[in-house]
Amino acid sequence: MKRLPQIALLPDGKRLHLQDGPIDLIVEARGGYEEVRAAYEVAARRFTGLLDELCEELAELRQAADPKHSALKGIVARRMHAAVAPLAADCFITPMAAVAGSVAEEILGAMLGAVALDRAYVNNGGDIALHLANGEHFTVGLIDRPDSQGLMRTMIINADDPVRGIATSGRHGRSFSLGIADAVTTLARTASQADAAATIIANAVDLPGHPAVVRTPANQLQPDSDLGARLVTREVGALSESEIEQGLEAGADCARRLLAAGLIEGAALRLKGETLLVGTRSSRAVRRHDDLIQA
Amino acid sequence: MSTEASVAAIGDKIRCDACPVMCYIKPGAAGACDRYANHDGKLVRVDPHIVLERTVEHGGRLVPFQAGGDWDGKIVQQPDIFVTAIGAGTTYPDYKPAPFIVSSEIDGVDMVTVVTEGIFSYCGVKVKIDTDRYLGPESATVRAQGEAVGHVTTGEYGSQMLSLGGVHHLTGGSKKEGRVTCDTLMDLSNCKAVELTIDGGATVIVQAGKPPVVNGVGEERMRVGCGSATIGMFAKQWHGKVDEVVVVDDHITGVLSEHQAGKLLDIADTGIKMKGRRSTPGRYFQVAEPGTGWGGTNISDPLSILGPFDIKEARPGLTMLMVSTTGEHASYYVLDEALRPVEKEMPAALKFSVERIQENCEPALCTVLFMGGAGGSLRAGVTDNPVRLTRSVKDALTRVTSGGAPVYVWPGGGITFMVDVTQMPAGAFGYVPTPAIVAPIEFTMRLADYAALGGHMDYVQPLSSLRDSAELRSMPFIPGRRV
Numbered sequence: 001m002k003r004l005p006q007i008a009l010l011p012d013g014k015r016l017h018l019q020d021g022p023i024d025l026i027v028e029a030r031g032g033y034e035e036v037r038a039a040y041e042v043a044a045r046r047f048t049g050l051l052d053e054l055c056e057e058l059a060e061l062r063q064a065a066d067p068k069h070s071a072l073k074g075i076v077a078r079r080m081h082a083a084v085a086p087l088a089a090d091c092f093i094t095p096m097a098a099v100a101g102s103v104a105e106e107i108l109g110a111m112l113g114a115v116a117l118d119r120a121y122v123n124n125g126g127d128i129a130l131h132l133a134n135g136e137h138f139t140v141g142l143i144d145r146p147d148s149q150g151l152m153r154t155m156i157i158n159a160d161d162p163v164r165g166i167a168t169s170g171r172h173g174r175s176f177s178l179g180i181a182d183a184v185t186t187l188a189r190t191a192s193q194a195d196a197a198a199t200i201i202a203n204a205v206d207l208p209g210h211p212a213v214v215r216t217p218a219n220q221l222q223p224d225s226d227l228g229a230r231l232v233t234r235e236v237g238a239l240s241e242s243e244i245e246q247g248l249e250a251g252a253d254c255a256r257r258l259l260a261a262g263l264i265e266g267a268a269l270r271l272k273g274e275t276l277l278v279g280t281r282s283s284r285a286v287r288r289h290d291d292l293i294q295a
Numbered sequence: 296m297s298t299e300a301s302v303a304a305i306g307d308k309i310r311c312d313a314c315p316v317m318c319y320i321k322p323g324a325a326g327a328c329d330r331y332a333n334h335d336g337k338l339v340r341v342d343p344h345i346v347l348e349r350t351v352e353h354g355g356r357l358v359p360f361q362a363g364g365d366w367d368g369k370i371v372q373q374p375d376i377f378v379t380a381i382g383a384g385t386t387y388p389d390y391k392p393a394p395f396i397v398s399s400e401i402d403g404v405d406m407v408t409v410v411t412e413g414i415f416s417y418c419g420v421k422v423k424i425d426t427d428r429y430l431g432p433e434s435a436t437v438r439a440q441g442e443a444v445g446h447v448t449t450g451e452y453g454s455q456m457l458s459l460g461g462v463h464h465l466t467g468g469s470k471k472e473g474r475v476t477c478d479t480l481m482d483l484s485n486c487k488a489v490e491l492t493i494d495g496g497a498t499v500i501v502q503a504g505k506p507p508v509v510n511g512v513g514e515e516r517m518r519v520g521c522g523s524a525t526i527g528m529f530a531k532q533w534h535g536k537v538d539e540v541v542v543v544d545d546h547i548t549g550v551l552s553e554h555q556a557g558k559l560l561d562i563a564d565t566g567i568k569m570k571g572r573r574s575t576p577g578r579y580f581q582v583a584e585p586g587t588g589w590g591g592t593n594i595s596d597p598l599s600i601l602g603p604f605d606i607k608e609a610r611p612g613l614t615m616l617m618v619s620t621t622g623e624h625a626s627y628y629v630l631d632e633a634l635r636p637v638e639k640e641m642p643a644a645l646k647f648s649v650e651r652i653q654e655n656c657e658p659a660l661c662t663v664l665f666m667g668g669a670g671g672s673l674r675a676g677v678t679d680n681p682v683r684l685t686r687s688v689k690d691a692l693t694r695v696t697s698g699g700a701p702v703y704v705w706p707g708g709g710i711t712f713m714v715d716v717t718q719m720p721a722g723a724f725g726y727v728p729t730p731a732i733v734a735p736i737e738f739t740m741r742l743a744d745y746a747a748l749g750g751h752m753d754y755v756q757p758l759s760s761l762r763d764s765a766e767l768r769s770m771p772f773i774p775g776r777r778v
Contacts, residue, residue, distance in 0.1 A: 021314030022328035055315035175327075222327070223308055223319035238440070238471070273470060 005051075007044045016040045018047045023103055029111060029120040039111040039120065046110035050076065050103065061095045062226035064088070076106050083192035086263055087200050094226040096175075100127035101167050101195025108191075122191075127167040127198075129191035132159040140166065142185060142268060157187075163265050165191030169198035170270070176218050176225065176232035180247055180271060181205035186255075187265040187279075197255075197264045205251030205269055212237030239272055248276040255279070309333050416731040418667035419445070419460025420483050421713070422501055425517040425659035427545060427591030427620060428509045429584075430455045431496020438492045442475035443468065447493055450546075453518040453620075457491070457501075459483070465730055477730035484665045484716045484724040484732070497587060503663035504717045510587055516656035518620035522549035522590065523578045525620055528655075529648060530556035536644045539565040539615040543582070543600065543624070545591035553577035565615070566608025566634075570600045590619040597626060604634045616645050622652030662715065665697070665724070667734055669710040683747075684738065685710055698723040698735040712736075 005020035016027040025047070029039045054061070057077045065088040070081040072095070079102040080095035087093050104124040108131055111120060119138065120131040130138060137158045157163050169175075170183035177199075184202040188194035207213060214235035218227035225232075239247070248271050255267040255278040266279035308319045311331050318326035325332035332339055424430065430447060431437075437445040437457055445459030464476040482489050488502035500508035507514045519525055522544030530551060533540050540551035551557040552565045554577025571582035582600040586593025594600060597617040604613075611632050618625040627645060628636035641649070687693040688710055695702050695710065700718035705711040716723075725733035 021316050022326070052315050055317075058316065221321070221324060223321065273474070 005044075005047055007047070009040075016043060018044060018107070020047065020051045023047075023051060023100075024125050025104065025107060026123040027107065027111075027121070029117045031115070031117040031120075035115040035117060038115045039117055042110050042114040043107050043122075046107055050106065053077075054099070054103075061099070062224070063094060064092055065095055076102050079105060079192050083190070083196040086261070087196055087258075091200065091203070092230070093196065093200060096226045097199040098192045098196040100124040101129065101165055101191035101193070104129035104191045105165070124191075127191055127195045128165065130157065130164045130166070132157070132164075134159050161265075162189050163187045164189055165194035167191065167194035167198040169195075169202040171202070171233045171236070176221070176227055178203040178227070178230060178232060179205040179251065180207060180213055180233050180236045181251060181269055182272065183268075183270045184251065184255075185268045185270075187267070188263065189265070193263060197258050197267070201251050201255045201258070201267055201269065204254035205247050205271055207239070207243055207247045207250075210239075210243070212239060236272070244272050244274050247271050248274060252276055252278050307336070309336065309338055311338055313338075415667040415669075415734055416465055417462045418465075418480065418665065418732050418734070419458065420480055420716075421664045421666055422457040422459060422483070423451070423662045423664075424455045424457065424499065424501065424507045425453060425657075425661070426455060426507055426509055426514045427453060427518050428514065428587040429496065429545070429591060429593070430457075430499055430509065431493030435496055436494045438494070439479040439489060440475050442472045444472075444476045444479045444491075447496070452521075459491075460732075473730045477726050477732065480665075480732050481724050481726050483663050484734070485722055486663075486716060501661045501663070503661055505661060506659045507661050512587070514659040516621045516623065516653060517659045518544070518590075519622070519652050519655045520620065521547040522620055523547045523554065525549055525618075525652065526551050526554045526577065527556045529652065530554070530560055530562075532648050532651065533616070533645075534560045534562065536642070536648070537616050537627075538563070538613045539567055541567070541569075541597070541601075541615065541617045542620060543590040543592060543594070543597055543617060544620045545583070545585045546580070547574065548579040548582045548590070548600070550577045550579065564608045565613055566605035567615075568602030568605060570602060589624045590621075597624070598628075598636055601636070604630065604636075606634060609634045616641070616648075618649055618652065620652075621656050622649045625649040662717070664713045665716050665732075665734060666711065666713045667732070667736075669695075669712070669736060688738070694739045696737045696739065699737070 005018055008017050009015065010017050010026070014028060016025075018025040018027065027040065027043050029036045031039070053074050054076060057072055057074055060072060061077055061080065065081055065084045067085050067088040070078065070085070072078050072081050077095065080098045083098035083102060084093045084095050101124070104122040104127055108120060108122045108129040111117065111122075112131055116133070117131060118133050119136040121138070122129045132138065137156050140155050140157055142155075165188045166185065167188075168183050168185045169177060170181045171177040171179070172182060179202045181202040184198050184205065186194045186198040186201065188197055213233060214237075215231035216234050217229040218225040218232045219229055221232070248269050251269045251271075252267075255264065255269065258264045259266070259279045264279065266277070269276045269278070307322050311318050311320055311326050313326075313331050314328065316327055318328075318331075320326050320331070320333040320338070322333050322336065433447055433449065435447045436443045437447060437459060444464055445457055445461070448456045448458045450456070460476055460480045465473050468476075479489055479491075483501065483503060486503045488500050488505070490498060490500050492498045497510050499510075520528060522542035524547075525542040525544075526540065526549035529540075533551060538552070540549075542549040548569065548571065550567060550569060552562050552567065557577065569579045569582060571579040574580050583592035583594045585591060588594045589597055592600075609630060611630055611634065613630040615628045615630070615636060616625065617628070625641065625645075626638055627641035629639050631637050684693065685708075688695055688704060689706075695704055695712055697712065697714040698719035700714050702712040702714040705713075719735075723735055727733060
């Protein structure tokens with residue numbers, strides 16, 4: 001075989017790094033020493049060849065999803081479709097919108113199928129699948145700047161919470177966004193659902209026709225993008241306070257609909273330094289400024 | 296490298312076969328993985344860490360990574376291979392906004408100890424603009440997109456200095472001011488062009504390593520010297536070819552017949568009367584207001600800085616050259632019967648001297664020095680005992696670089712450094728929305744010294760492990776950038 005994934009423990013000796021093509025996973029499992037080792041072996045084995053599986057159906061995965069039918073065969077491909085199908089009736093979405101979360105879920109599922117773990121996560125570039133045994137919890141930090149002082153908000157996810165997936169989407173990420181959000185983070189029952197919902201909500205954070213927003217057809221940037229000639233956001237210039245609010249509210253409308261439909265458990269929407277929360281621990285949307293973050 | 300990608304070209308696109316996704320990649324773009332990109336039709340790797348291969352002899356060319364033996368832990372004085380902080384990121388896999396970190400261990404969040412890409416809220420740029428044109432009064436506010444981002448500071452020899460950024464503009468003003476300041480600093484540091492307007496002064500386009508554009512006019516040359524210096528440099532060449540020379544300069548205007556250099560050549564008095572304040576013989580301050588005309592003054596007619604010629608000394612037919620400090624402006628005059636200067640075509644010998652002035656001017660450039668202070672949290676990422684890092688830098692046990700470029704570390708407290716942004720690899724700077732600038736900073740020291748100052752020894756990786764993980768990217772060669 002010409003190409004093998006990169007499989008290595010990170011320097012801390014605790015986390016596993018798996019990389020193949022565009023897939024970058026950080027995996028951490030906690031439990032007995034033997035269990036963790038076995039889990040990592042299973043993860044690495046399942047990961048090997050997974051990208052090839054996906055690419056066999058890549059053309060189909062890049063087509064707009066049909067809300068009712070799918071001819072996809074691969075288990076990950078079918079999970080991708082299942083995650084986007086409930087959203088496909090109302091808007092354009094391809095199964096690719098859930099690829100990262102679906103892969104994370106697959107690797108986590110493989111590990112849990114082999115051994116019992118106290119807790120584990122598979123982080124696929126910000127789209128994360130979680131496992132929590134009874135009594136365990138994760139502290140999840142949403143960060144504004146990548147050091148501990150910049151922690152904007154933390155939340156505890158307990159074993160008895162329904163949340164097992166977290167995803168982030170926005171115009172700065174690796175994939176393109178139709179909206180202007182800097183980042184939309186969603187909590188959902190599965191990573192694939194969180195991934196699809198984050199994409200849709202980030203697309204909905206928008207100010208259609210605003211002159212400060214520069215958009216380019218996706219296929220001019222990436223010729224084989226699943227978004228085709230749809231306009232993706234390249235630059236967002238200066239926006240007034242009320243425009244930022246308007247853009248966030250458009251996204252929050254979408255988030256509230258998904259929350260009501262049980263497709264997400266919560267979302268944090270971020271645009272130009274403003275954050276708007278939907279769902280999570282309180283049903284109120286809370287706006288806050290950055291002033292709490294100190295250098 | 297563990298994978299060898301090859302390419303097929305389709306029009307200007309290339310098709311990468313590093314993995315089964317088989318991306319079509321346009322020039323200047325990266326594939327879905329962000330690991331491979333199309334750089335001028337060639338497939339190149341663009342992985343997190345940037346490794347510069349230094350060629351020992353010339354230090355001039357960047358070549359792709361090659362294995363060169365393991366690092367033996369000795370101090371890296373002139374390393375063949377230098378791992379820069381660019382793309383080291385402060386989270387894994389990189390520093391895109393709002394990543395998630397999952398843990399419940401330290402401070403609620405798993406920390407990644409690679410701190411060599413620092414976040415600087417306390418930072419700015421010092422800009423040197425080679426021009427005699429008047430950019431604005433000292434201490435005037437400098438604006439970008441209408442927001443105050445800094446101020447005009449001192450005028451230096453042929454250059455105007457601006458001080459931009461700093462904690463006051465980044466965090467002390469409105470949100471928009473902070474954002475615009477951050478954007479301005481980042482663009483200037485990444486060698487992009489930025490338009491700045493100065494209250495009560497000019498609009499200037501500044502780009503590191505490029506000539507400034509003042510009020511829409513590109514500056515070409517930096518003054519050969521002040522007006523007085525120009526007289527001194529060229530007096531001999533003018534001797535016998537013209538009776539009087541005035542070098543117009545907003546700072547120090549020089550007059551040949553009165554200047555010491557003219558006296559030494561026995562050049563006769565001409566009866567010229569200068570406006571302005573005489574400093575020493577042949578040297579005048581404040582002959583006009585500052586501006587964007589002749590020699591950094593506001594004048595377009597150089598005769599306006601002259602009073603009437605003294606009838607006791609002057610004579611009809613007396614010849615006079617007036618020239619600016621860059622040779623950009625020059626006129627030739629002959630006194631008429633009424634002792635009034637009348638412009639005439641310049642003789643070839645004088646034209647030659649004007650060209651010689653131009654030839655001796657260096658190209659006008661904007662230079663940008665990034666200045667930042669490495670603060671508590673950044674230092675803490677390097678060692679458990681942050682002040683020891685500062686001390687080891689002061690004691691020269693630790694060498695500080697930024698993106699592999701040499702820095703000047705200020706004496707005194709803290710680690711405040713300056714670096715010429717044109718010496719750094721492209722795209723070295725980023726930002727976080729705080730707002731603050733993300734800049735690479737590397738601390739290089741002996742392993743033993745690192746241990747002694749409380750370094751995070753558990754996280755030390757040998758250079759060879761980076762090589763094996765293939766997280767390397769060779770920098771494209773950028774002409775004019777030192778390696």
